[in-house]
Amino acid sequence: MDAFGTASSAATLIFQLFMTVKKVRETYHDAPEGVKRQAGELETLHNFIQRVEKNEQLRTPEVERILQRCREEAKKLLEAVEPLRKSFEEPEDDAGGKGGGSVAGKTWKSVKLALYKEKDVMDMFAVLERQKTSLGNEINLAGLNVGISHQNQLASVEQKITRKLDRLTMANNTDFEKCMRDIFVTDPNEDRDRLLSAKGPIAEGTCAWIEESDAYKNWLETESSGLLWISGGPGMGKTMLSIHLSQHIEKHAKAKDPTGLVAFFFCDNKESRRNAAAAVLRGLLYHLLYQDAGLFEHLEKEYTYRGEKIFEDGSFETLWRIFLDVVRDTRIPVIYGLIDALDEIGVKSMKTLVSKIQELYREADEKCRLRLIVVSREYPVYLPERLRLSTRIRLNSEPKVQESIRIYIKGSVTELAEMKGYPPLLQERVESALGDNANGTFLWVSFVLKELDEKTPSEVDESLDNLPSGVDEVYERMLKQVTPERREVVRNILLWATFGMESLSLEDLATVAGVKATRYFDVKQVMREKVGHCGHLLIIVGEKVSLVHQSAKDFLLSRRPNAVEADYFPSLPKEEEVHADMAGVCLDAVIKQHKSQNGQQPTPVLDRWGNLAVSSLPPLLSYSVAYWPEHMRCTDSMAMKNVIHQHREFFDDVDALKDWYLAAGSRQHESRDGHFQFDLLSPIHVAALVGLIPLGQHHLSSVPRTKRSDALNRRAGETTALSIAIDKGYLDMMEFLLKKGAMPTYYALRRALLAAATSSSDEFVTLLIRYGAEPCLLPRSEKIKHPLRYSRAKEQYRPEGVYARKEAENQVFFHFASPLDQAVQDKNAKAVEMLLENSKWAARDLKAIQKAIRDPDRRMWNAIDRCLSEKDGKMLFGNTPPEEPNILWDAVATGDLEMVTHLKRKYKLDLWQLWEGGSCPLSLAAGAGNVEFLDGLIKESREDNTPERLEWLAKDVVRRASLDGFADIVDLMVSKYGADPAGEWMGNVPIHHAADRGRAEVVDRLVGKLHVDPNQRDKEGNTALHLSAFVGSTDTLNVLLGKHHVHPNQTGENGKTALHFAAQSRKKSVEALEILVDKYNVDPKQLDGAGSTALHYAVGWASVEIIKTLIDKYHLDPNQRNWLGDTPIHAAADYGWRDQNVRLLIEKYGVDPKQRNACGDTVGHVYAYHGSDPDQADEFNGFLFNEFGLSRDDQNGFGETAEACFGQLMMPMTGGHAERENISRKKAILDRAKRHWMDEHRDHWTDDSIAMPGPGELVGRFET
Known part of the structure; x- marks a missing residue:
């Protein structure tokens, strides 16, 4: 078997063994720790073997031998644990496992025999563990031999596992999934592929030079974050260079920084999803979150509160804060970022983003993990001004660019020559001519090559002497070649391609250009021909038509004397008029569809992301629905009025206007606070939604003057027209509404502040304050009483001085935050200063100023301080x-x-x-x-x-420091400012304060260094030891008893020792009790001055745990009586009825609830006298009489029954006042009589011959 087969076999066996041990750990909780620990060891070994499987370079002969030994040991172990594996597979018995099939019913001890000998199993595990260690060492050695860093490998594996776990976790996280859908604006990988499809593949060798550039290599290899700006003129191949860089960075990151992240974004001024600063950040964040789901933690809180609104165009500041948090995540070693064509986003948007980038890299930020490349033109001027401090590569002056163009020319001309059959000399001449005239522009070369492709070799030879001098001349020639009969169609197509808000489809362009299908060709085929008439000015990607390059738009918009393009736009000298015509065309399309539906409410044409919500729509409708308001806003006031007048019937139909606005996608009509009610919108609301002042004027002119204020301030839910204008960012519409009488309310100012916080624009706040908005006013609320006076004239509140009542002020602020408070919360220093400078009341906004002072980030407080007099x-x-x-x-x-x-x-x-x-x-x-x-x-x-x-201060500070546990401050005040460490404050000294809070360090400092007597008594007669025991501070007890040798049995109030205090510990923990008895040998059965044991105190104060410890561990008698004849069960009732403690004494320890004390009281009498609560009457009756059988007729020494006593105490205050007073007086006299008798006989109370008289005699003696 080869090394790979050995590794695979070993991995399988080890995994089976791991699953078995894991099951043992989950099932047999009494299994030896050594067996349980093996799960982790086996998992590590399995990971090692998997690394060998995946990396051929790690399969050395020694590694193979180790794997063979691992496989053999794993086989032995699997055989040894076979009985266990079978027991897991057996089904559980229906009878609860008695038949032997229930694993849960077994213990490790019961299966031990089936494993032969536990020692043998552990020995085999030990062998396997040694093999694991050897394998790890060999892998390290092999890794070093092939240049692999073991530490980086482990970090990479750990990071990948973490990311996979994060993604698995987030797979079930609906918030994460929804956030990914909401943040999505475009997929950068798809954009890159689309660009390659449109422009063609990168010519071999044309971009490789950047990899050897010193500036790029330094940026790529630097250990800290850095900014690299690559700039160049139009047509110099910047986008293709960006594509190459993105691919190279991905390869580099995978090879060198596998735990790093890569994100890139391609801007495009013709796509609304790719031409705004917010879209750039959303694209980068989406790319990063897709790679590392753990980064969602930086969005989660904001997203939970505000949802998808944080991704709107007006929320750039919020997105930037989130982006900063992401790129400063310390878990990520490096983030490589690239933004292409930054100059193609809107000017205002670009300025905002570039300013933020400049600010990020202006000062060294150790937390920032982002290395960023920005690729753009050198203008507008704002770019070089803001990016001047960055490392820069100028393509215009880069010799390697010229060499790349020559490589591109040579390869392209060679291919063309082979295809067209150029003779060698002609090929050389073409290469030379193109090289001499290219001027560093790839775009010019590509255009000329396309022209040459359409010519014969002989025509090529003739045309080389008349090559265009630049890209603009190429465009000029294309337009000159358009024949007169085609010019009108070409003109319309170029107008929409130039001024359109996004690229139109072939069918859309056919509609606006008036192109129809023919008998043999459909409209798309015809339209492709018409687009071809425009030369190479346009390209078709899929079904979308757009300008070939940004330089084409610059050419068509330029106004040069005697230029041919002037013939194409002779009647449209103003861009505003072009947009007015386009708005009219869009409105015609919408109205046509509206009429075809017979006034029925349309379904949404676009979804919330701007995608088509329905598959089949009339041509141009989706574009028209989305962009007619945009075209209207690009016109001037007069042109807009003309468009409204031409389509007056549609604009007067408010329902139709609302419905078709709604059809443009739900995202466009949601408000910031979620209180937007679309069905309540008035015509003024709609005008604010679309941002058209002439439309607002049009509708306002039809409202009687006396009702205009109501129309301007009408609410749709909580939203006014002014609020909508603020949310949408229409400053001119906002000023129009304010001039006409819209009220600058609290809600409007809060919205303006929110807009300022998310878009870095304070113009809305300034405008509202100029029109009378009060920065510290609060909203009207009929449900809340508050110390503010309401002014109906301005619909605002004005303070009557400093807020009069704290309670009322807190009620107001619990529900609302003032505008100043909102600005502080949003950390908008500029808005804070603006509010303070424009309001005489804002300086009294205590809550906002408190928040700024408490914030460790001093920016808000510094802004406030600058404005305060x-x-x-x-x-x-x-x-x-x-x-x-x-x-x-x-x-x-x-x-x-x-x-x-x-x-x-x-x-x-x-x-x-x-x-x-x-x-x-x-x-x-x-x-x-x-x-x-x-x-x-x-x-x-x-x-x-x-x-x-100073004397007063020293005493007060020592007291406070003792309470708070600041020993160094106590030391300072005593040593430097002469404070008395034993100075009395209201009957107590510092050591009492420290002990009562469990401040062991302060107690130690006072006694050890400052020589305070630890036996000083407080006003109750207790020492620090008693107080420490009462609060249950074991640290303080150890300091006093173990370090400073305080006597553990000293008595305090009522003769109680530390033991009695520990029994009633405030912490309700046995720790203090056990330290006293077990560590310092305190007698657990010692009595206090009244003969009470620790158990008497525990039942009334402490937890069940302490009671059980005293009885079970220290053997205290639960029936032991004190001097008054009270047992612990009487004490429980006397302290206010501890239900669970009484039940414990009766049910667990067999205490008789009917036993009486010296006054003849049962538990019922004591409870009635000392612990009664009218709300517990039912519990009292049910618990004592019904459950434990106390007689309702039992009498105490006064001849009273418990029920009678309790009933008298339960009398209503109106009917039984005299009776209650009599009972209360009787109780007080009896208590005092008992204490008087105890004081007289304190030294002899253990003498059995001395017994406490009955209640009547006791009271008589006391009164005498």
């Missing part, structure tokens, strides 16, 4: 009323010394100023836990310092 600062940071949120409190809590120092100096703040509750900013600084921060603030405030202030 000294008066604003004093209002915000001064001594505000106690119910107001104090901004200075938040500033101090950040621990930012620079910021707080700046606030003090700029706004002249007194950091010693006392706030409500006796605190000051300096004392609160201790809460930051930063020694340098606190020390720096005290130094900064030294001019306001006095000995009295």
Whole structure:
């Protein structure tokens, strides 16, 4: 058997063995850990063997010998575990497995004999594990011998496995699947293939030079991110070079960085999916997510909240933030990116994207994994200005480009000469002529070759002396060759190819050009001929017709004197008029279809992604539905009015207008907040949707003047026409609506801020504020009471000063955020400054300013600070009323010394100023836990310092630091500022504060370094040991008992020891209890001052776990009485009725619920007196009387029944007030009488001859 066969056989056996061990691990939970661990070892071995299978270079003779040994050992092991494998396959018995077929019913012990000897099995596993180690070493050695880095290989395998697991996980993630559908705009791989189909394959040797370019090699091999700009004039083969680069980068990444990612995007100004900055980012993100599904985590939160709206054209800023997160993902070692033809996206869109790219690479970003290539022309001027700092390859001055053109010419001419039969001398002359006149332009060469292809050899010889001097002259010749009778059709075709919003199909062009089918040829065949009349200006890809190159559009749009193209557009001097005619043609197509449907509502023509929603449509209809508004917006006002007038019947039919707008795809009519109700749209709403001011004027002119305000501010759900204009990004429409009387409401301003955050445009916010929008106002809400006054005139709220009531303010902010708050949340510093500069109220927007102060990213706070006056600062940071949120409190809590120092100096703040509750900013600084921060603030405030202030501060800071666990701050205040480490504060000292919070480090510092007495007592008479036991802090107990040797049996309040406190631990955990008893030898049965055991406290306070530990582990008697005759079950009732604890005592430990204490009380009496709750009446009756059989007629020492006591306490306050008062007074007197008697007999209560008198005698003695 060869090495490959050995590897395959071994892999199969190892996998079977792995599955068996995995099943053992899942089934037999008591199986030895050594057996369970083998699953991981076997999986690793299987991976090693698979690597040998896949890589022939790893199949060395030594590796083959190791694989043979692995195969032999695996066979032995499979035979040994055969009984187990059979037991897994046996079906489970119907009787629950008693017949022996149930694996779940077996234990490892029960199958041990079937495995012969467990030791033998483990020995065989050990042999296999040694073989695994040897195989791994040999693979490493073999890998090194063939130049493979083992570390990179493992990283690659791990990354691939992770990505596969992520993709498997995401396969069931509906959000991921939906996100991939929503983010999809175009597939870059398909775009690349389509370009190759249209332009032809890359000529051999024409692009290889780039691989040897120093600039490209440095960019490719650099360890950090980098930007490379490749620029060149039109027709220089930039797109073909981009295609070659994308292919080369993919090969490089696969060979050198298999864990890296590659993403590319080909821009095209004729395709709406490929001519916007947002589309570029969506394409790159889709490409990256497709390769690594784990990157979805960077989109998930935003996508969950906003859905597909984050992928709209107006959400560029959001997309860029997500893109930055993706390219900074530390899991990815490198990301190679390429953007081709960046100059072909819209000018505004291009500026935004290029600015972001410049910002990304302006400063070294260690987190950025993106190495980016941008390929474009050298204009507009904005490109070289912004990309001047990047590494650059200029194709115009690159000698290798000229050499590539010569290679292209030689290969093409050789092929042409062979086909046409050129003599050698003619072939040489053609090559020479093309080389001399190419001027570095591939496009010119390709055009001339196409012309030569149409000529005979003799004609070629004659034409070489008259070759066109450049691409424009080639285009000029093409147009001159059009005969007069064809010019009108060619003119129409070129107009739509030049000014159309996207490439039209052959049928669409036939419609606009008036071309009809003939008797023998269908319309597509005829149209192909007509397109051919345009020469090489146009190309047909599939069914779509487009200009051959961007330079063709530049040529047709240029206006040169005496140029032949002027003959083609003599009556259309303005581009606006062309678009007006096109809008009319589109509207005619829509109206024609509308009439043919007899006014019925049309089905959507396009889906949300712009694809055809139905298969068969009249020619031009899908284009017309999608783009008639676009063509209208490209006209001037007068031309637009003319179009509206010509199609007035359609525009006056609002339902028809809405229906056909809806037919253009659902994405276009959704609003940002999801409250858009399409059926409620008014004509003004529709005008805002399509962004046509003359249409708005047209509809507004028909509304009476007195009702125009209502028409302008009418809502469709929560959406007004103004909101729609903001969402759509129509600034001119927005200004028109505001001028006519649309109200700049809270909702409109919030929408404008959202638009500013996602598109980096603040013009909408500026315009709204100019027309009276108030930046800190909140919306009207009839459901919420708040301290704001409503102004009906402007439909806005205005504050009555600082917010009057905190509760009301919180209610408002719980439901709404002010515009300033929204700007802070969106991290839009420019909008923040704009809002503050334009509103006298915005500086009082406490919530927004609090949020900015708390944000570690100081940009928002810096923007706010720049706009605040000294008066604003004093209002915000001064001594505000106690119910107001104090901004200075938040500033101090950040621990930012620079910021707080700046606030003090700029706004002249007194950091010693006392706030409500006796605190000051300096004392609160201790809460930051930063020694340098606190020390720096005290130094900064030294001019306001006095000995009295410093003494008070030192005591307060030590107290706070002890509570919060900041030992270094305690040390600072004691050593540097003279604080007393044992200074009393309201009856307690710092060690009590620290122990009560379980701050072991502070307790240790106080006792060990600062020499505080650990036995000091608090106002209740307890020490740090008692408090530590009560909070269940085992660390503090160990510090006190183990390190500082505090006596474990010292008593506190009511004679309780640490044991009693641990039994009622606040943590409800046995750890503190067990440390005291097991580690420090505390007697678990010790009694407190009233003779109560730890169990008496546990049943009333702690968890079932502590009760069981005391009884089962430490053998406390559940029936033991204290001095008052109470057993633990009485204590449970006395502490307020612990249902589960009482049940445990009765049901598990057999405690009699009828036993009485010294006063003759049963559990029922004690509960009625001490733990009764009117809401528990049913539980009380059912639990005690019905379930455990207490008699309702049993009387205590006062002659009262439990039911009577409980019933009296349950009396309504109106009818039984006197009776309740009497019972309460009786209870209080009896309690005091018991305590008085106990104090008198404290030293003799264990003497059996001394018994507590009955209740009547007790009360009588006490009253006497």
